[in-house]
Amino acid sequence: MMPLISNVFNVDKNQINKQHYSNVNYDKNDSTSSTSASSLLSEINKHTMNITDSIFIHYNKTLETTIECVGSPYNQSCLYHNLYYVDSWYMILTVKGKQLPSYSIRTGAFTMVHTTPSKRVFDSYSHLERFIRTVIDPKIIPSVTLHFSQPWHDNIGHALFDGLYPAYVALIRFPPRHLHPFRILAGIDNCNTCWSEDIYSRFGGLGILKQSVLNKMSKGHWFMFEE
Template identity: 55%
Template sequence: MVFPLPEVRIGAFTMSQFNPNRRRFYSYIDLEEFVSHKINPTVIPNITVYFDQPWLSNIGHALFDGLYPAFVALIRFQPKHLQPFRILLHTMSDNGKYSFSQNVYNVFAGLGTMNASILEKMSAGRWFAFQEIVMGSGNMCQRCLQSNLQLPGGIELNGSMLFRDRMYKQHDLSPPTIRKNHSFERQHLRRPLKAYVIHNKRFTDDDKIEIQAAIDEINKYTAVNKNQTTENGENLRWPLVHVSYISYPLIAAREEAKSQFSTPIIQSKTIISNSKMMAHLQL
């Protein structure tokens, strides 16, 4: 009996299921003959994670409707989630405003990003073989929030912490302080907590005025009281917080940001060495 291949969902906004084509071989000799003599494929080495994310200009969608669910899929094949991997991404042109998200993707993954649309065009009359590929993210995206408002896989697969820790490590940032009971726990007494309000296109002018007024009030309180803390902070009515307002379209990608991974762990016998071809495949 031949079982059908499982269908997979490759993106948060891809409603249809993807079912890859397959070719059946009835002996290893037939398989070897086909691979070695008929198609002679170009091997793409290491781990490749394939997913779809059309809105790279929006870092929120790029992270939690694209990269996070794909990473959760990789977590299921431990310890591969600790290794560098390559992203194979179906992307739609968004006026070229996705350099920031692309930079985050590249640094997080460690082996860069390939454009699946270009790879498909290059596959006409030519074969490519992935050394390892993981595809499908199911309903693990942010827009598939659960009733408890937690990210899917965040608890049962420890996805939230693993995603956060890898993001910090890859961008060469110190991991956040773990606070189990309250925000003041293990906090430097004279160092305010940093908070960020992310700009949203749905904010009205009145919303922006109220948000800015709240930010000014909180920051003013912190500025006045930051030198009046005691060892346990009991003299303060409110915790010290410094709030910043961020608009992602105004943030430029850091060109110097590089992956913290060393030489790739897995080496392939046949590696893509044509630098022009690899450059063409990049987003």
């Protein structure tokens, strides 16, 4: 079965201080702003997102971003390992000479513009690892995170069949992840009466995180999605 959304991806996050590193090529400028620690914790608690504490605990074999994509360019789904997020944007950390598949994606059924993460290229893996462990010290969002954008989620029909259904079909393409609890990163508008958000949270099992909330938390801070 083909997903209705041509490109849906899974991601993980870490908190990192934005700094320069001499052995890095950077494709996108970062922006910083101050956000109080208490407000960040409040946003996290409201959206039941479990992340690790300040101790860097990571279960993937590498800290480098790797990407698996399946399907034709028109109907492609991508699984990211160690995808980073800072200042409201996705970041790939990789090593010079590493070949990556085409990873531009669409995150919504009605989104015509493709999303292409920025990329930092390091001279060697040791430089990449040092940057992550000693410079940015990211906060990890563990397990699988399924990301999609969804307009009109106040209407349960749109919420299910324009958003959740095609995203879940994309997740099925990377078994057995669809059989285990996962988190939903939702690009949705604020709606205090939309019970579809509770359906999203219960269906995934690990809760829902609004992308607008993540954007506020990521100002000057790095996150990393394990998957």
